[in-house]
Amino acid sequence: MASVEQIMKEALALPSASRALLAEKLVESLEFDVDETLQMLWTDEAKKRRDEIRSGTVPPISGEEGLARVRQLLE
Template sequence: MATPTHDLAAEVLELPAEERARILELLIASFEPKSKAQKAWMSLAQRRRDEVRSGKVVMVPGNEALTRVKARIS
Protein backbone atom coordinates (compact mmCIF):
# COMPACT_ATOMS: atom_id res chain seq x y z
CA MET A 1 0.00 0.00 0.00
CA ALA A 2 1.27 3.51 -0.86
CA THR A 3 2.31 5.91 1.87
CA PRO A 4 -0.22 8.76 2.33
CA THR A 5 1.11 12.08 0.99
CA HIS A 6 1.01 13.86 4.37
CA ASP A 7 2.99 11.02 5.99
CA LEU A 8 5.56 11.09 3.21
CA ALA A 9 5.88 14.88 3.45
CA ALA A 10 6.36 14.71 7.22
CA GLU A 11 9.07 12.09 6.79
CA VAL A 12 10.88 14.10 4.10
CA LEU A 13 10.78 17.28 6.20
CA GLU A 14 12.70 15.46 8.94
CA LEU A 15 15.64 14.80 6.59
CA PRO A 16 18.78 16.93 6.62
CA ALA A 17 18.69 19.97 4.31
CA GLU A 18 21.02 18.46 1.72
CA GLU A 19 18.84 15.36 1.34
CA ARG A 20 15.68 17.50 1.11
CA ALA A 21 17.36 19.59 -1.58
CA ARG A 22 18.19 16.47 -3.59
CA ILE A 23 14.59 15.29 -3.35
CA LEU A 24 13.44 18.73 -4.45
CA GLU A 25 15.75 18.59 -7.47
CA LEU A 26 14.32 15.20 -8.44
CA LEU A 27 10.73 16.40 -8.04
CA ILE A 28 11.28 19.53 -10.10
CA ALA A 29 13.02 17.54 -12.82
CA SER A 30 10.08 15.14 -12.95
CA PHE A 31 7.71 17.87 -14.20
CA GLU A 32 9.55 19.16 -17.26
CA PRO A 33 12.84 17.29 -17.51
CA LYS A 34 13.60 18.47 -21.05
CA SER A 35 12.39 22.07 -21.09
CA LYS A 36 14.89 24.90 -21.58
CA ALA A 37 13.40 26.74 -18.62
CA GLN A 38 13.84 23.70 -16.37
CA LYS A 39 17.48 23.34 -17.39
CA ALA A 40 18.10 27.04 -16.76
CA TRP A 41 16.51 26.93 -13.28
CA MET A 42 18.45 23.80 -12.36
CA SER A 43 21.69 25.37 -13.56
CA LEU A 44 21.01 28.49 -11.51
CA ALA A 45 20.07 26.49 -8.41
CA GLN A 46 23.16 24.30 -8.69
CA ARG A 47 25.41 27.33 -9.19
CA ARG A 48 23.96 29.02 -6.12
CA ARG A 49 24.29 25.82 -4.09
CA ASP A 50 27.95 25.55 -5.12
CA GLU A 51 28.56 29.21 -4.19
CA VAL A 52 27.18 28.58 -0.70
CA ARG A 53 29.16 25.37 -0.28
CA SER A 54 32.40 27.04 -1.36
CA GLY A 55 31.87 29.95 1.02
CA LYS A 56 31.68 32.48 -1.84
CA VAL A 57 28.14 33.36 -0.72
CA VAL A 58 26.79 33.39 2.82
CA MET A 59 23.16 32.49 3.41
CA VAL A 60 20.92 34.93 5.26
CA PRO A 61 18.08 33.86 7.58
CA GLY A 62 14.65 34.25 5.97
CA ASN A 63 13.40 36.97 8.30
CA GLU A 64 16.53 39.05 7.67
CA ALA A 65 16.17 38.59 3.90
CA LEU A 66 12.56 39.76 4.06
CA THR A 67 13.58 42.81 6.10
CA ARG A 68 16.19 43.70 3.47
CA VAL A 69 13.71 43.30 0.62
CA LYS A 70 11.07 45.40 2.40
CA ALA A 71 13.64 48.13 3.03
CA ARG A 72 14.55 48.22 -0.67
CA ILE A 73 10.96 48.54 -1.87
CA SER A 74 9.80 51.04 0.76
Template sequence: MSFEELKAEALKMSPKSRAELAKELLVSLETLSDAEIEQLWIDEAIRRDDEIDRGVAQIRPADEVFNRARNRFK
Protein backbone atom coordinates (compact mmCIF):
# COMPACT_ATOMS: atom_id res chain seq x y z
CA MET A 1 0.00 0.00 0.00
CA SER A 2 1.42 3.39 -0.95
CA PHE A 3 1.60 6.35 1.39
CA GLU A 4 -1.21 8.10 -0.49
CA GLU A 5 -3.44 5.01 -0.30
CA LEU A 6 -2.76 4.64 3.41
CA LYS A 7 -3.48 8.32 3.99
CA ALA A 8 -6.74 8.11 2.04
CA GLU A 9 -7.85 5.13 4.13
CA ALA A 10 -6.88 6.86 7.38
CA LEU A 11 -8.86 9.97 6.41
CA LYS A 12 -11.99 7.81 6.10
CA MET A 13 -11.74 7.02 9.82
CA SER A 14 -13.72 8.89 12.45
CA PRO A 15 -11.98 11.88 14.05
CA LYS A 16 -11.61 9.92 17.29
CA SER A 17 -10.03 6.94 15.54
CA ARG A 18 -7.70 9.22 13.57
CA ALA A 19 -6.62 10.91 16.80
CA GLU A 20 -5.88 7.53 18.39
CA LEU A 21 -3.91 6.47 15.31
CA ALA A 22 -2.00 9.75 15.31
CA LYS A 23 -1.11 9.26 18.97
CA GLU A 24 0.19 5.74 18.30
CA LEU A 25 2.21 6.94 15.33
CA LEU A 26 3.72 9.78 17.35
CA VAL A 27 4.63 7.40 20.16
CA SER A 28 6.35 5.17 17.61
CA LEU A 29 8.57 8.11 16.63
CA GLU A 30 9.91 8.48 20.16
CA THR A 31 12.51 5.84 19.39
CA LEU A 32 14.05 8.06 16.70
CA SER A 33 17.01 10.29 17.43
CA ASP A 34 16.66 14.06 17.31
CA ALA A 35 18.65 14.07 14.06
CA GLU A 36 16.29 11.50 12.52
CA ILE A 37 13.24 13.49 13.57
CA GLU A 38 14.76 16.68 12.20
CA GLN A 39 15.44 14.95 8.87
CA LEU A 40 11.85 13.67 8.74
CA TRP A 41 10.55 17.24 9.18
CA ILE A 42 12.92 18.50 6.49
CA ASP A 43 11.72 15.76 4.13
CA GLU A 44 8.09 16.64 4.90
CA ALA A 45 8.71 20.35 4.28
CA ILE A 46 10.36 19.56 0.94
CA ARG A 47 7.47 17.26 -0.03
CA ARG A 48 4.89 19.93 0.85
CA ASP A 49 6.84 22.62 -1.01
CA ASP A 50 7.00 20.37 -4.06
CA GLU A 51 3.22 19.80 -3.90
CA ILE A 52 2.66 23.57 -3.77
CA ASP A 53 5.02 24.13 -6.72
CA ARG A 54 3.22 21.44 -8.76
CA GLY A 55 -0.18 22.92 -7.87
CA VAL A 56 -1.48 19.73 -6.28
CA ALA A 57 -1.59 20.98 -2.69
CA GLN A 58 -4.77 22.39 -1.24
CA ILE A 59 -3.67 25.64 0.36
CA ARG A 60 -5.93 27.14 3.02
CA PRO A 61 -5.47 30.14 5.31
CA ALA A 62 -4.41 29.14 8.84
CA ASP A 63 -7.45 30.77 10.46
CA GLU A 64 -9.73 28.62 8.28
CA VAL A 65 -7.85 25.46 9.24
CA PHE A 66 -7.95 26.26 12.97
CA ASN A 67 -11.64 27.23 12.87
CA ARG A 68 -12.49 24.00 11.08
CA ALA A 69 -10.51 21.97 13.62
CA ARG A 70 -12.20 23.71 16.56
CA ASN A 71 -15.64 23.14 15.04
CA ARG A 72 -14.89 19.50 14.34
CA PHE A 73 -14.06 18.77 17.98
CA LYS A 74 -16.90 20.70 19.63
Protein backbone atom coordinates (compact mmCIF):
# COMPACT_ATOMS: atom_id res chain seq x y z
CA MET A 1 0.00 0.00 0.00
CA ALA A 2 1.28 3.45 -0.94
CA SER A 3 2.06 5.94 1.78
CA VAL A 4 0.12 9.16 2.18
CA GLU A 5 3.22 11.06 1.06
CA GLN A 6 3.46 8.99 -2.14
CA ILE A 7 -0.24 9.39 -2.92
CA MET A 8 0.01 13.13 -2.29
CA LYS A 9 3.05 13.42 -4.57
CA GLU A 10 1.21 11.58 -7.35
CA ALA A 11 -1.96 13.58 -6.84
CA LEU A 12 -0.09 16.89 -7.03
CA ALA A 13 1.39 15.80 -10.36
CA LEU A 14 -2.09 15.45 -11.90
CA PRO A 15 -3.53 18.13 -14.19
CA SER A 16 -5.53 20.77 -12.33
CA ALA A 17 -8.93 19.45 -13.50
CA SER A 18 -8.07 16.00 -12.19
CA ARG A 19 -6.82 17.43 -8.88
CA ALA A 20 -10.08 19.37 -8.51
CA LEU A 21 -12.13 16.21 -9.12
CA LEU A 22 -10.00 14.25 -6.65
CA ALA A 23 -10.36 17.00 -4.03
CA GLU A 24 -14.12 17.03 -4.52
CA LYS A 25 -14.35 13.25 -4.09
CA LEU A 26 -12.16 13.33 -0.98
CA VAL A 27 -14.30 16.01 0.63
CA GLU A 28 -17.47 14.09 -0.25
CA SER A 29 -16.02 11.02 1.43
CA LEU A 30 -15.72 12.78 4.79
CA GLU A 31 -18.54 12.20 7.21
CA PHE A 32 -20.13 15.34 8.54
CA ASP A 33 -22.67 15.51 11.31
CA VAL A 34 -25.20 17.84 9.75
CA ASP A 35 -27.73 19.47 12.01
CA GLU A 36 -30.78 19.44 9.76
CA THR A 37 -32.46 22.26 11.70
CA LEU A 38 -29.39 24.47 11.44
CA GLN A 39 -29.02 23.65 7.75
CA MET A 40 -32.66 24.60 7.15
CA LEU A 41 -32.20 27.89 9.03
CA TRP A 42 -29.11 28.80 6.96
CA THR A 43 -30.93 27.91 3.74
CA ASP A 44 -33.90 30.07 4.74
CA GLU A 45 -31.57 32.97 5.60
CA ALA A 46 -29.73 32.67 2.28
CA LYS A 47 -33.03 32.67 0.36
CA LYS A 48 -34.25 35.69 2.36
CA ARG A 49 -31.08 37.62 1.52
CA ARG A 50 -31.29 36.58 -2.14
CA ASP A 51 -34.88 37.80 -2.30
CA GLU A 52 -33.95 41.12 -0.63
CA ILE A 53 -31.33 41.74 -3.31
CA ARG A 54 -33.64 40.69 -6.14
CA SER A 55 -36.43 42.98 -4.90
CA GLY A 56 -34.05 45.92 -4.47
CA THR A 57 -34.72 46.15 -0.73
CA VAL A 58 -31.01 45.66 -0.05
CA PRO A 59 -28.37 46.84 -2.54
CA PRO A 60 -25.68 44.28 -3.35
CA ILE A 61 -22.04 45.07 -2.57
CA SER A 62 -18.87 43.49 -3.87
CA GLY A 63 -16.96 40.94 -1.83
CA GLU A 64 -14.08 43.41 -1.54
CA GLU A 65 -16.35 46.07 -0.10
CA GLY A 66 -17.94 43.58 2.30
CA LEU A 67 -14.54 42.47 3.60
CA ALA A 68 -13.42 46.09 3.95
CA ARG A 69 -16.51 46.84 6.05
CA VAL A 70 -15.87 43.83 8.28
CA ARG A 71 -12.23 44.81 8.73
CA GLN A 72 -13.29 48.34 9.64
CA LEU A 73 -15.74 47.04 12.23
CA LEU A 74 -13.04 44.83 13.77
CA GLU A 75 -10.56 47.68 14.17
